[in-house]
Amino acid sequence: MNEDYYLELCENPVQFEHASSVNNVFFDEANKQVFAVRSGGATGVVVKGPDDKNSVAFRMDDKGEVKCIKFSLGNKILAVQRTPKSVDFINFIPDFPHIEFSHECKTKNASVLGFCWTNWNEIVFITDQGIEFYQVLPDKRTLKLLKSQSINVNWYMYCPEAAVLLLSTTVQGNVLQPFAFKSGTMAKMSKFEIELPVVPKPAKLSLSERDIAVSSIYGELYVMYLKHHSRTTNSPGAEVVLYHLPREGACKKTHVLKLNTTGKFALNVVDNLVVVHHQSSQTSIIFDIKLQEPDCAVNVHQPVLPARSIHPYRIPRTGPAAAPSQAPVACELYSSTWSVFQPDIIISASEGYLWYLKVKLQPTLNLLQDKGKLMDFLLRRRDCKMVILSVCSQMLVGDEKGSLPVVAIVFDKLNQVYKEYLEAEQSYTAAMESGPSRSNSSYKRPMRTQAVIDQSDMYTHVLSAFTERKGVSHKFIIAVLMEYIRSLNQYQITVQHYLYELVIKTLVHHNLFYMLHQFLQYHVLSDSKPLACLLLSLETTYPPAHQLSLDMLKRLSTANDEIVEVLLSKQQVLGALRFVRSVGGHDNVSARKFLDAAQQTSDPMLFYTIFRFFEQRNLRLRGNPGFNPGEHCEEHVAHFKQMFGEQALMKPVAV
Numbered sequence: 036m037n038e039d040y041y042l043e044l045c046e047n048p049v050q051f052e053h054a055s056s057v058n059n060v061f062f063d064e065a066n067k068q069v070f071a072v073r074s075g076g077a078t079g080v081v082v083k084g085p086d087d088k089n090s091v092a093f094r095m096d097d098k099g100e101v102k103c104i105k106f107s108l109g110n111k112i113l114a115v116q117r118t119p120k121s122v123d124f125i126n127f128i129p130d131f132p133h134i135e136f137s138h139e140c141k142t143k144n145a146s147v148l149g150f151c152w153t154n155w156n157e158i159v160f161i162t163d164q165g166i167e168f169y170q171v172l173p174d175k176r177t178l179k180l181l182k183s184q185s186i187n188v189n190w191y192m193y194c195p196e197a198a199v200l201l202l203s204t205t206v207q208g209n210v211l212q213p214f215a216f217k218s219g220t221m222a223k224m225s226k227f228e229i230e231l232p233v234v235p236k237p238a239k240l241s242l243s244e245r246d247i248a249v250s251s252i253y254g255e256l257y258v259m260y261l262k263h264h265s266r267t268t269n270s271p272g273a274e275v276v277l278y279h280l281p282r283e284g285a286c287k288k289t290h291v292l293k294l295n296t297t298g299k300f301a302l303n304v305v306d307n308l309v310v311v312h313h314q315s316s317q318t319s320i321i322f323d324i325k326l327q328e329p330d331c332a333v334n335v336h337q338p339v340l341p342a343r344s345i346h347p348y349r350i351p352r353t354g355p356a357a358a359p360s361q362a363p364v365a366c367e368l369y370s371s372t373w374s375v376f377q378p379d380i381i382i383s384a385s386e387g388y389l390w391y392l393k394v395k396l397q398p399t400l401n402l403l404q405d406k407g408k409l410m411d412f413l414l415r416r417r418d419c420k421m422v423i424l425s426v427c428s429q430m431l432v433g434d435e436k437g438s439l440p441v442v443a444i445v446f447d448k449l450n451q452v453y454k455e456y457l458e459a460e461q462s463y464t465a466a467m468e469s470g471p472s473r474s475n476s477s478y479k480r481p482m483r484t485q486a487v488i489d490q491s492d493m494y495t496h497v498l499s500a501f502t503e504r505k506g507v508s509h510k511f512i513i514a515v516l517m518e519y520i521r522s523l524n525q526y527q528i529t530v531q532h533y534l535y536e537l538v539i540k541t542l543v544h545h546n547l548f549y550m551l552h553q554f555l556q557y558h559v560l561s562d563s564k565p566l567a568c569l570l571l572s573l574e575t576t577y578p579p580a581h582q583l584s585l586d587m588l589k590r591l592s593t594a595n596d597e598i599v600e601v602l603l604s605k606q607q608v609l610g611a612l613r614f615v616r617s618v619g620g621h622d623n624v625s626a627r628k629f630l631d632a633a634q635q636t637s638d639p640m641l642f643y644t645i646f647r648f649f650e651q652r653n654l655r656l657r658g659n660p661g662f663n664p665g666e667h668c669e670e671h672v673a674h675f676k677q678m679f680g681e682q683a684l685m686k687p688v689a690v
Contacts, residue, residue: 040346041398042310042319044366044381044390051083053387060384063105064376065152065195069389070104080104083389095125096135107152112171114158119146122160126173136176141167141183151193151200153216157181159200161191166200166214168221182221186212194249194377197256199224199280201249207231209242211258213280227278227286229260249280250304250377253325253415256280257289259309264297272296275311277324291335292322301375306394306417308339317369318342321394326411339412340402344368346395350386396422406430406441410448413486420485423449424496431501431515439514446522449488454526456487490531493519498534502541509545516541517559532565539569548577555583562587564597571601581605595620603632608645622656630671639678646675650685660685 051060052071061070066084073079074097082091091110103116106127113125121139126132140147145162152158153168158178160167165185169178189203198216203209209231213224229247231240246261258278264271277290292309294300299314309322320338327334349363372385379392396416403409409426413419427449430442459481498519502512516538523530538560542551554560555570570584588598595618602611608629615621626649633645649668650660662668675684 039343039398039402041321041340041343041395041402042305043346043393043395044348045393048391049083049085049389051387051389052081053383053385059101060382061101061104062374062376062380062382062389064193064380065108066106066110067380067389068106069382071387072101072104074100082106082110091127098123103149105150105152107158107171108155111155112173114150114152116147116150122147122150122158124171124173124176124178126176128173131173132176134176138169138178141180142185148188148191151195153198154218157216157219159214159216159221161188161200161202163188166202166221168216170219181219184214184221184223190244192244192247192249194251194256196251196378197249199249199256201247201258203242203244203247207239207241211247211286213286215282224280224282225285227280229258229278230262230276230288232262248302248304248377250302252277252304252309253307258286259302261300261302273298273300275300275302275309275322277309288333289329290324291333292324293335293337294320295337301373302377303375303381303392304378305392307415308394310392312345312369312375313342314369314371316342318344323412323415325415326408340399345392348390350388397425400426400429407444407448410445414448414452415486418485420488420492421496423486423488424492427493427497428501431497432504432507439511439518442515443518443522446519447525449493450522450526450528452486453489454528456481456483457528490523490528490534494531494533494537498537502537509541509547512541513538513547513550520559530561532563535560535563535566536569539566539573543573543576548579551577552579552583555587562590564588564591567591567597599624603628606632606636608632608636608641612645612648622652626652626662626666627668627671630668634671634674642675643679643683646671647685654685654688659687661687 049069051069059072061072062068063070068082068084071081071083077094078097078101079094080092084090095115099117101115101117104113106113111128113127115123115125117123121137123135123137125135140160140162142162142164145164148161148163150158150160156171156173158169158171160169164187165183167180168182170181171178186202187204189208191203192201193199194201200214200216202212202214204212209229210226211229212226215222215224229242231242234240246263248259250257250259256279258280260276260278262274262276264273273294273296275292275294276288277292278286279289280286292311294311294313296313296316298316301312301314303310303312307323309324310319311322312319320342321340322336323339324334324336326339327336345368348366348368350366351363366383366386370383370385372383374382374384376382381390381392382388394416396413396419399412400409400422403412406426410423413423413426427445430445463480498516501507501515516534520530520534520538538554539551542548542554560566567584567587570580570587573580585598585601588601598614599611602608602614611632612621612629615624629645630642630649633642636642649662653662654660662672
């Protein structure tokens with residue numbers, strides 16, 4: 036069932052020489068680079084990264100087997116470990132001599148377990164007796180010790196995204212000591228203990244690095260412990276225990292993910308989802324730690340969706356023997372040769388591929404029936420907008436048609452996120468307008484994620500098409516539109532006039548004028564100039580709309596000009612003049628506009644009345660009833676003379 040695959044490998048993987056043709060393959064998690072190393076005479080190295088810029092090929096002297104090889108950030112300096120005592124360095128900075136130099140760890144009798152670059156010129160050596168933090172000086176071809184810490188180390192794990200190093204200490208290896216690195220500084224964080232399963236004496240368990248992963252989930256750092264099923268307990272299966280690791284303060288166990296099965300597992304984090312791969316069943320399950328409200332110190336989670344395989348992947352045939360007609364070969368998913376790295380990388384050394392794991396959202400719609408839960412899940416995903424809009428469309432039509440309470444829940448969830456974004460944007464704008472200060476220097480413009488579904492999105496992709504759909508009852512259409520408006524009002528979001536227009540057009544289309552009248556009378560539809568203009572245009576279909584429009588414009592109080600224009604267009608010239616006088620604007624109004632309108636009525640007495648009004652206004656304001664040249668009323672004066680004679684013109688008052 037193709038539509039059920041909600042995980043897939045990326046379409047454009049990083050290709051490298053597979054393990055059968057090289058001596059060793061290494062992966063650098065910081066730069067996301069694969070090193071294919073071939074020895075013999077000189078050591079040939081081909082480095083492949085996420086894009087061609089990160090791809091490098093070079094040779095270096097064969098000084099023994101390569102145990103670890105990594106570039107510093109930006110491919111500036113290469114570090115290679117060949118012995119348990121030292122690390123070799125080669126400059127790749129332009130204009131610097133391409134000469135190897137070496138550095139031994141300073142602790143006597145210590146063995147170097149490995150190293151991690153924390154910056155382009157900062158490196159930490161991890162030995163079995165502690166860590167040594169150095170600055171590399173490429174021009175002097177030497178290293179300067181910045182800080183060191185003595186501690187017994189079993190194994191280590193580095194998270195490049197957070198620049199946090201985790202050291203396993205004690206006999207059982209379950210006491211973890213984290214260190215944080217930032218621009219030349221090394222800070223010791225609070226150590227913590229991983230709770231191991233209870234086993235009958237005298238057996239003892241120790242913590243293996245295979246069962247630990249470190250990754251960022253929802254912007255917080257977590258240590259993930261794969262706790263295997265214990266035969267001595269009634270536990271139904273293995274579980275993943277999440278320990279929250281803050282920069283400051285104690286590390287605490289916060290989440291338990293129930294796997295409900297046993298066997299070999301591997302962990303990834305994709306789009307803030309914890310993905311657990313199960314080798315024997317060749318399936319994966321996903322967990323979302325935010326899908327349920329935290330109700331206690333440790334929250335227990337079940338998988339969000341049923342277990343499914345990663346989408347089948349086909350590898351194109353390559354090489355001189357490959358014929359153009361040869362079909363791609365199916366990739367062996369969940370292979371024992373797969374290596375999984377954080378957060379979302381899967382490497383097949385045997386096939387020479389590095390993939391990024393991706394979540395497909397569309398298939399989840401069929402697997403998660405609860406629309407409220409589905410919406411919570413989708414709103415936290417990166418590329419969610421079009422999928423959410425398709426859910427909204429589907430729940431309004433056909434077999435998928437949801438009940439109004441379900442529609443209301445979905446609208447409320449969308450508008451809660453929309454409101455949070457609007458408030459953040461408002462706070463940012465207010466902080467910027469108040470000028471620079473200490474309090475607002477930390478303000479960052481809120482990022483508009485795809486989870487922000489605004490009114491134009493809903494109008495364009497969902498509601499507009501929904502109102503035109505045949506076979507849907509008009510009652511349901513209007514109920515859905517009003518439900519969306521209700522939700523916007525609940526979150527105090529100003530409703531855009533085009534949504535009200537959609538309601539009015541739908542009501543008119545179905546001849547529901549009584550309902551339209553009620554909606555306007557009880558202010559269910561908020562007043563606006565565009566809405567008033569729409570009502571005016573409906574006058575021929577529904578005559579009372581004219582008065583409803585005028586009433587709305589009067590309530591707006593900022594629409595006086597529009598009201599005058601509306602009345603004049605209806606040849607209600609006296610009505611327009613009375614309105615202008617009622618709002619105190621008669622001294623500034625254009626005489627020509629009113630005289631034009633009066634002349635077009637072909638009513639001589641109306642024209643006489645309007646003309647006389649403006650003569651009296653001129654006399655009151657200027658002491659002369661005549662019109663100024665700037666008023667451009669010469670045509671109307673001539674028309675007045677023609678109809679009533681020159682003697683009918685008012686005479687200037689003698690002083």
